[in-house]
Amino acid sequence: MGSTNSTLSKIPNVEELMQETGFTPAHIVRLYDRFEALDKEKTGHLRPQDFGAINRLAMNPIGDRIIGAFFSPGQETVDFHSFVRILAHFRPADKKRPKDPSMPEPVNSRTSKLKYPPLVFSLISVAFQLYDQDKDGKISRAELLQVLRSMLEMQVTEEQLESIADRTIQEADLDKDDAISFEEFRKSLEKVNIDHKMSIRFLR
Amino acid sequence: MKLAVNFLTIGLVILSLPCGSYTEIPPKPPGSVTVLPPVKPAGGPQAFPDAENSNLPVFTMDYARIQVPFEVTLWVLLASFAKIGFHVYHKITFWVPESCLLISIGLIVGAIMHSVHEEPPAVLSYNVFFLFMLPPIVLESGYFMPTRPFFENVGTVLWFAVVGTLWNSIGIGMSLYAVCQIEAFEVQDINLQENMLFAAIISAVDPVAVLSVFEDVSVNEQLYIVVFGECLFNDAVTVVLYNMFIFVADMPVVEPVDVFLGVARFFVVGLGGMGFGVIFGFVASFTTRFTSNVREIEPLFIFMYSYLAYLVAELFSISSIMAIVTCALTMKYYVEENVSQRSCTTIRHVVKMLGTISETLIFFFLGVVTITTEHEWNWGYIMFTLLLALVWRGLGVLVLTQIINPFRTIPFNFKDQFILGYGGLRGAISFALVFTLPDSIGRKKLFVTTTICMIMFTVFIQGISIRPLIEFINVRRTNRNLETINVEIHSRLIEHTIAGVEDLCGQWSHYYWKDKFLKFNNRILRKILIRDNRAESSIVALYKKLELQNAMEILDTVSGDINAGSSIVSLQYEKKSSGKPKRKFVAADLMNMHDILSKNMYKIRQRTTAYTTKHSLPNDSRTKEILIRRHTSIRRSLRPGSFNGPVWNTRTYSTSQKYRHTYSFKGFTLFFTILYITVSPATQPHTITPPPPCFMVGTTHVEIIRSPTLRLTKHGGWNRKSQTWTHQTKGQISTGLMSIARVFWPKQVSSSYWCPLVVVSLQQFDHEGLVHTVSSEHLMLRCVR
Numbered sequence: 001m002g003s004t005n006s007t008l009s010k011i012p013n014v015e016e017l018m019q020e021t022g023f024t025p026a027h028i029v030r031l032y033d034r035f036e037a038l039d040k041e042k043t044g045h046l047r048p049q050d051f052g053a054i055n056r057l058a059m060n061p062i063g064d065r066i067i068g069a070f071f072s073p074g075q076e077t078v079d080f081h082s083f084v085r086i087l088a089h090f091r092p093a094d095k096k097r098p099k100d101p102s103m104p105e106p107v108n109s110r111t112s113k114l115k116y117p118p119l120v121f122s123l124i125s126v127a128f129q130l131y132d133q134d135k136d137g138k139i140s141r142a143e144l145l146q147v148l149r150s151m152l153e154m155q156v157t158e159e160q161l162e163s164i165a166d167r168t169i170q171e172a173d174l175d176k177d178d179a180i181s182f183e184e185f186r187k188s189l190e191k192v193n194i195d196h197k198m199s200i201r202f203l204r
Numbered sequence: 205m206k207l208a209v210n211f212l213t214i215g216l217v218i219l220s221l222p223c224g225s226y227t228e229i230p231p232k233p234p235g236s237v238t239v240l241p242p243v244k245p246a247g248g249p250q251a252f253p254d255a256e257n258s259n260l261p262v263f264t265m266d267y268a269r270i271q272v273p274f275e276v277t278l279w280v281l282l283a284s285f286a287k288i289g290f291h292v293y294h295k296i297t298f299w300v301p302e303s304c305l306l307i308s309i310g311l312i313v314g315a316i317m318h319s320v321h322e323e324p325p326a327v328l329s330y331n332v333f334f335l336f337m338l339p340p341i342v343l344e345s346g347y348f349m350p351t352r353p354f355f356e357n358v359g360t361v362l363w364f365a366v367v368g369t370l371w372n373s374i375g376i377g378m379s380l381y382a383v384c385q386i387e388a389f390e391v392q393d394i395n396l397q398e399n400m401l402f403a404a405i406i407s408a409v410d411p412v413a414v415l416s417v418f419e420d421v422s423v424n425e426q427l428y429i430v431v432f433g434e435c436l437f438n439d440a441v442t443v444v445l446y447n448m449f450i451f452v453a454d455m456p457v458v459e460p461v462d463v464f465l466g467v468a469r470f471f472v473v474g475l476g477g478m479g480f481g482v483i484f485g486f487v488a489s490f491t492t493r494f495t496s497n498v499r500e501i502e503p504l505f506i507f508m509y510s511y512l513a514y515l516v517a518e519l520f521s522i523s524s525i526m527a528i529v530t531c532a533l534t535m536k537y538y539v540e541e542n543v544s545q546r547s548c549t550t551i552r553h554v555v556k557m558l559g560t561i562s563e564t565l566i567f568f569f570l571g572v573v574t575i576t577t578e579h580e581w582n583w584g585y586i587m588f589t590l591l592l593a594l595v596w597r598g599l600g601v602l603v604l605t606q607i608i609n610p611f612r613t614i615p616f617n618f619k620d621q622f623i624l625g626y627g628g629l630r631g632a633i634s635f636a637l638v639f640t641l642p643d644s645i646g647r648k649k650l651f652v653t654t655t656i657c658m659i660m661f662t663v664f665i666q667g668i669s670i671r672p673l674i675e676f677i678n679v680r681r682t683n684r685n686l687e688t689i690n691v692e693i694h695s696r697l698i699e700h701t702i703a704g705v706e707d708l709c710g711q712w713s714h715y716y717w718k719d720k721f722l723k724f725n726n727r728i729l730r731k732i733l734i735r736d737n738r739a740e741s742s743i744v745a746l747y748k749k750l751e752l753q754n755a756m757e758i759l760d761t762v763s764g765d766i767n768a769g770s771s772i773v774s775l776q777y778e779k780k781s782s783g784k785p786k787r788k789f790v791a792a793d794l795m796n797m798h799d800i801l802s803k804n805m806y807k808i809r810q811r812t813t814a815y816t817t818k819h820s821l822p823n824d825s826r827t828k829e830i831l832i833r834r835h836t837s838i839r840r841s842l843r844p845g846s847f848n849g850p851v852w853n854t855r856t857y858s859t860s861q862k863y864r865h866t867y868s869f870k871g872f873t874l875f876f877t878i879l880y881i882t883v884s885p886a887t888q889p890h891t892i893t894p895p896p897p898c899f900m901v902g903t904t905h906v907e908i909i910r911s912p913t914l915r916l917t918k919h920g921g922w923n924r925k926s927q928t929w930t931h932q933t934k935g936q937i938s939t940g941l942m943s944i945a946r947v948f949w950p951k952q953v954s955s956s957y958w959c960p961l962v963v964v965s966l967q968q969f970d971h972e973g974l975v976h977t978v979s980s981e982h983l984m985l986r987c988v989r
Contacts (some may be wrong), residue, residue, distance in 0.1 A: 034709055041905065057707045066704040087709065093347055151696060164689065171690045188690045 017081060021088035031087065035080050045077035046070075061150040065130045089126055128185050138179040141165055275325060280561060282313075283568040301667045303416045303631075304565045307660070310571015318575045327569040328632065330640035332534030334524075337562050338633070339514045341412055342525050343507075344559025345436060346532030347552075353429045354533075354770035361433030363608050364624075366474075368434065368600050369408055369441040375596040377403030380589065388582030394647055401449035402651050405638050406593065406658050408442040410631030411435040411525075412563055413659075417629060417667045421674055427620050429626050439633075440474035446637060447521065477517055484527070485534025487634040488732040492542040496735065503554060506539060538733045566632045573635075574656050580649035589654050590661055593630075601625035619677050626670060629662040630655075690806035 001185060008014050008025055018028060033085040036042075038050045051057065052113045060066065069079050070086055131139045131147055152161065172180045172188045180188075246880075286309040317324055326332060354361070377400035384391045384399065394402075414435045418428060448466045462737065488509035495502050510531045517527035517628055540548055576731070601624050609615040638655040641648050 031709070051708065054707055057704050060700055060707070062705045063704055064702050066701055066708070073491075087705065127694065127701065130697060130701060147697065148693070151693075151700070164693075167689050168693060189694055 006167050011080065013081070017084055021084055023084065023088065028084065031084055032080065043077075046083065047077050050067075057173075062130060062147065065133070065147075068133075069126060069129055086126075117158065123188065124186050125182070128182055131185075138175055138177075138181050140179045141169060144168060215769055217642075232538075254426050261426060265727065270284055279325065279327075279568075280565065283309075283564045284561070286568065287564055297420075299668065299671070301417045301420055301663075303413060303563075304664050304667055305572075306564060306567035307571040307663065310568040311574060312571075313573035314575030317572065323574045324569070324576050326566065328634060328636050328639060330572055333566075333632070333636040334518070335515075337566055338525075339511060339528060340558035340562040341415075341566075342436065342509050342514075342528050343370050343532055344555050345432070346414060346529035346556050347536055349529070350425075350429065350430065350439075351533060351537070353425050357429050357433065357612075360430050360612060361437060363903060364430060364434040364601075364604060365437035366441055368604055369438040370445075371600045371604070372596050373400065373404045373441075373445055375403075375600070376407055376589075376592050379592045379596070380585075383584070383588045383592075386584070387584065389588075391582060391647070391650070397449055397452050398645055398647070401446070401641075401645075402638075402654075404442060404445035404449055405651075406589070406630055406634050407596075408438050408630070408634065409435045409628045409686060412566055412633070413629040413663055413667070414898050415632030416563060416567075416626060417663075417670060418627060421671050423623060423674065424620075426614055426616075427623060431624060436525060436529050440470065440477060440523040442633075442637075443521070443523050444470045444473050450642070456935055473522045474526065476520065477523035478530045480522070481513055481527040481530025481532075484509050484516075485531045485538075486733065488531070488535045488540035489542065490538050493735045495543070498546050499547060502543045503551045506535060506551050507554070538729075541734050564619035570635065570659065574660070577639075577652060578649055579653040579656075580647070581653055582650055584652060586654050588658050590658060592659065597628045598625045622677070623670070623674065626666060626673070629666055630659050631663065632659070635659060725730050793837065888968060908975075 008029060011017070012024075014028060017023075018025065023031070035046070038053070039046055039051075040050065048067050048071065051070070057063045057066070070083065072082075072110070128139070129135070131143055133143060133146075145161060148161050148165060169178060169180060172184045174184050174187070175181070283306070284813060286306060287302070290302060314324065327337065377396075380403060381394075381396050381399045383389065384394050409431075418431060423431075444466060448462075448469070452462065484847050488505055491505050492502060492508075495505070510528050513523045513531040514528040517524035539551075543551070543906050604625070605616050605621050634655050635652075638648075638651050641651065645651070
C-alpha cells in the first residue's frame, strides 16, 4: 500500500517504535490517522480536551481517568510515541511469536503484566493507576469509594457503598494497613484471565 | 386455566371445521352450516317472491358473506391462544422453543381436521405464503437488525450466504443423485436435475425457524449476526437456483451457456433486490420528511413502502427478501429521525406484532399440513437426505470458516463453528417451494414428505437440543465460582477501561469505507432526507420530561430524604473515626453486595449477548442512564460532608464544533453538573414567573427556561499540593454574575465561549407563598448542541 509507506515515513523513529511495541506497519498507520483525527489543531500533541471530544469515552464512568492515564504526572500533552506505547499494553499477547532471548521482552507479555517496575508501565499497573489518583502506591478507602461511586448507579446508598468498599479492602488487604497496595491488587487478580479481558482484538 | 384454554381451542376448532379453504370461496348456501343450531333460514333479500305470506324475519344469518374474514380471524385467534397457553407454564418455553410447540398444536389440529375429512385453509400455498405470510417476518428481521455489527460483518455474511448455500445445494444434489443410483431404494427415476432442484430447495437455511430459535438462546454478537444475515441473504441464491433448475428440468440437455446465464442471473437477482430496497428506502425517507402535519398516518408509509418493495421485486422475480430487508435497513435510520416519537413507537410495535403473528401462523400451519397432505414414504431417500444435509452443512461451515477467518478481526473458534453449523434450521420457505413444484416432476410427493421430515427434524431435534448444547459447551469455559467482590469490581473497571480505549482508538475495521460513507451521508443524504429544524420535536420533549422527573427527585433529596432506594443491607452505620473497628460480614451481606453490584453497576456495551430478544423491543435506556447518573452526582453533592474532592466529572468539548439546533439522543453528550452556584438574591439570572395561586405549601414547581447564552470563563491549573486539576469557572448570564466553583475540568485553560443553555430552575414555596429559589444553588446547566 503506497499510502502506508508514505505515512510511515512521516513518523520519526518508526522502526524503533514498531519493534518496541510489536505493532505492524498497518496498525501504526491506523493509529497515526486516529492521532491526527483527534489532534484537530495539528500541534503534534494531544491534550486532554482532545480526548474529551470522543463522545462515547465521555459516557464512560471512568473515562476521565483513562484520559488521565495517558498523561504522566506533570505532563500536559502526549505525543504520538507515548500514545502508541500506552496502547501497546492492550494488545493481545502474541503466543505465536518465537521467543528470541536477545530481544527485549515486548511490552505486554504476561510477566510484564505482573511485575511492578516503577518506570515501565504494565497492564495491571495501568489498572492500578486508574484507582490510585494521588499516586502514593496504595489504593486508599477514599479512592476506592470514588471509583465505586462513578461506577454505580443512583439506587445505591452511601452506606451500601461504604460497606462494599470495606469488604473490598478486607478481602484484599493482607498487611492490614487499610489500603490496597500494588502487590495485594495483583494477588487478588491472580485467578482472572487478564489476557482475555484486557486485550483488544483489533489491535492484533 | 390450561384446561379452559384447551376447551376454548377445541371449541374454536370445531367451529371452524366447516370452513373450507379460503382461497376459493365456494358459494355455500347458508343451510349447510350444520354445527350451529338451526335458525330461520331466511338469508338476506329473497331472490324469489314468497308464495306464502311470510312475516318480517327477526333473526337472519348470512354466513357466506363473512366467511373468508371470519375464518381468517378464527385461525389467527386459535394460533394466538395456543401461544398464550404455552406461557402459562414457564418451564416449557425455556427448554422447548415456541416453534416446536406451535407445530405440535398444529399437528393435533391437523389430525382433528383430517379425521373429519376437511381441508385446511391453503395458507402454505405459494401465493398466500409468499405474498402475505412471509413479508411481515422479513420486515421485522430487517427492521430490528443491529446495523453496526451487520456492516462490520457484511463480508462474512455474504460469504456464508452465497458460497455456503451453493456449496450445500451442489453437494447435497450430487450426493443424492449418487444415492439414487443404488437400486435398493427404488428411486432411480429421479434424474440429476430433479435432485439438484430438490437440493436447492432444502439447502437454504430458513430465517423464520432460525430466528425463533436463536433469539431465545443468547450467543455472542458476532455469531448471531452471521447466522441472522446468512438466513436472510441466502434467498437470492435460492431463488436463482430454484428458477434455474425448474427451467432446466424441462429441458433435455443442459448447455454451458445456461450455467453462465445462471451466474449472470444471480447477480441480477441479488443486486437488483438490494437496489430496489435501497431506492424504496430513500423514497420512504423522503416522504416522511413532509409528514409533520399528518402524524397519524406516518407509520403507514413505512409499511406500504416496504411491502411495495417486496411486491415490485416479486414482479421481476428478483429476490424479494433482500429487497425488503435492505429497504427496512435504509429506511430505519432516516425515518426515525423524521417521525414523531409516538409514530416511532407505533411502527416498532406494529412491525413486531405483524412479524409475530405471521410466524405463529406459519408454524401452526406447518403442523396442520403435515397431517393433511398426501405422503410418500421412502426410508432410504429420506434418511440419506437428513444425513447428507447435516454432513454437508458441517463440512461447509468448517471449510468456509477456515478460508474467511484470516480476514476477520474476531475469528471464529470451533465452538462458534459448531453452533453455526448446528444452527442451520430449515423451515417453511422450503415447504412452500416444494409444495408448488410442477406436477411434471414425478416424485413430487416424495419430495414433499422428505422436506417435511427435514423441517421436523431440524426444528424439533436441533431446535430443542441447541440450548443445552450451548450451555454444555459454555460450562467448560467459564468459571462458575462466585467471585470475590474484589474481582467483580476490578473486572468491571477493566471492562470499562477496555471499552474506553476501544472508543479512543475508534472503530476501524472497515474504517475507510465507513468514513467515506459517513461523509457522504452527512453532506448529501441527511440534507435531503431529514427534515431540519426539529427544535420542538419529540426528542427534546422527551428530554424535558426526563429532566422534570429527575428534577423532582432531586428536590426530594434536598428536603431531607436521602434514601431514595430501599436499603437492602441493614448495617450499622459506623461513625467515621480514625480507629474503625473491623466489621464482620455475614454471608447474607455478601450476597446482598453481589446483588447490588450486579444490578447497579453501569452497564457498558454488551459484548457477548444477542441484541434483540424475541419478546421485547429494543430499548433506548442507555442515554437515560447517563442522565440519571449525572443527577446522582448532583444529589450526592448535596449531602453534607460527602463532598470528597473532585469526583464529579464534566465533559467539555472542543469549542470549534458548530452548534446546531438538531437534537438527537446520541448527540446529546454535553452535560455540565454545577455544584454550588451562589447567586445573590438581588441579581436573578433570569426571570422567573410567579407561581399560580393554586400551588400549595411545600409543593415544588419546576420550570425549564431557555435562557440566553451563558458565557463561561474558566481558569484552571495543576494544583501541586493535591496533585489534581482544579479550576474555577465564572459564568455570566445576562444580568448578574454567577461564580461557579469546583467543577472538575481536566485542563488548564483560560478561555471563554458562548453556548446556548437550558436552565432548569427549581423553586420551592414557603408558607407565605413566596418563591424561594432554594435550588438556584443547584442549578443544572445544560449545554445543548
